[in-house]
Amino acid sequence: MHLLIPAAGMGRRMGSDRNKLLLMLLGKPLITWTLLAAEASRHISWIGLIAHPDDFPDFKEILAELSLTKPVQLIVGGTTRQESVYNGLQALPAAQLVLIHDGARCLATPQLLDRCAEELLEVPGLIAAVPVKDTIKVVDATGVIESTPNREQLWAAQTPQGFKVDLLQQCHAEARSQHWEVTDDAALFEKCGLKVQIVQGEETNLKVTTSMDLSLAEFVLRQRLGTI
Ligand SMILES: Nc1ccn([C@@H]2O[C@H](COP(=O)(O)OP(=O)(O)OP(=O)(O)O)[C@@H](O)[C@H]2O)c(=O)n1
Numbered sequence: 001m002h003l004l005i006p007a008a009g010m011g012r013r014m015g016s017d018r019n020k021l022l023l024m025l026l027g028k029p030l031i032t033w034t035l036l037a038a039e040a041s042r043h044i045s046w047i048g049l050i051a052h053p054d055d056f057p058d059f060k061e062i063l064a065e066l067s068l069t070k071p072v073q074l075i076v077g078g079t080t081r082q083e084s085v086y087n088g089l090q091a092l093p094a095a096q097l098v099l100i101h102d103g104a105r106c107l108a109t110p111q112l113l114d115r116c117a118e119e120l121l122e123v124p125g126l127i128a129a130v131p132v133k134d135t136i137k138v139v140d141a142t143g144v145i146e147s148t149p150n151r152e153q154l155w156a157a158q159t160p161q162g163f164k165v166d167l168l169q170q171c172h173a174e175a176r177s178q179h180w181e182v183t184d185d186a187a188l189f190e191k192c193g194l195k196v197q198i199v200q201g202e203e204t205n206l207k208v209t210t211s212m213d214l215s216l217a218e219f220v221l222r223q224r225l226g227t228i
């Protein structure tokens with residue numbers, strides 16, 4: 001199965017002066033951990049790494065050092081994640097199904113990628129997600145709570161997200177013509193009235209967004225490697 005990895009962000013919330021995916025995490029660039037999970041997945045056969053052209057030299061160096069067994073194509077990203085995925089879909093070789101996984105979710109396991117790949121044979125669209133643990137409040141502009149949604153219906157979206165390619169392409173085309181801006185591909189499917197199935201995600205599959213997340217990711221990796 002084909003995998004697109006959006007990796008063209010800036011990492012503004014990290015407060016870093018470079019793409020956070022190039023920051024070091026336990027001795028390796030953060031994106032390396034994501035690529036290693038894709039390499040170890042039984043179902044992934046092709047990887048599209050969507051990046052900002054300024055980062056191409058660094059990504060090429062990382063890829064040369066890793067020398068993965070699977071083909072990796074560098075694709076020019078856009079100014080938003082949505083535009084980056086759109087570009088990825090344009091560059092995708094002929095394929096019926098695609099998984100999309102954030103470069104910043106570097107702790108996703110190969111097993112999660114494989115479960116999503118297998119489930120995608122049965123449904124038009126899916127996302128990994130975990131039940132929300134906190135009580136969530138809907139708050140107005142003045143900081144006053146408006147409502148408390150029933151937690152049983154709340155799930156935190158992760159990636160991988162997987163889709164039938166033709167349907168996702170149609171949703172992205174519709175989004176461009178209607179000027180929809182969303183933070184994930186499932187939201188486009190939803191807006192187009194298409195079904196998106198939840199696949200149980202992983203609690204450790206955090207998106208490295210702030211420097212605290214980077215510390216948490218290091219802790220999880222050390223635990224996995226048995227060094228703590
Ligand atoms: N124009 C963009 C923006 C984001 N991404 C990717 O989408 C994923 C999720 O985005 P996020 O965590 O928000 O990354 P950044 O945009 O780098 O972070 P920030 O919003 O803090 O700037 C990341 O793997 C990021 O590289 C992308 O490919 N193209």
Ligand SMILES: C[C@](O)(CO)[C@H](O)COP(=O)(O)O
Pocket residue numbers: 081102156157158159183184185207
């Ligand atoms: C796709 C995503 O990782 C799902 O949680 C997320 O929506 C990416 O965008 P964000 O704005 O960084 O949350």
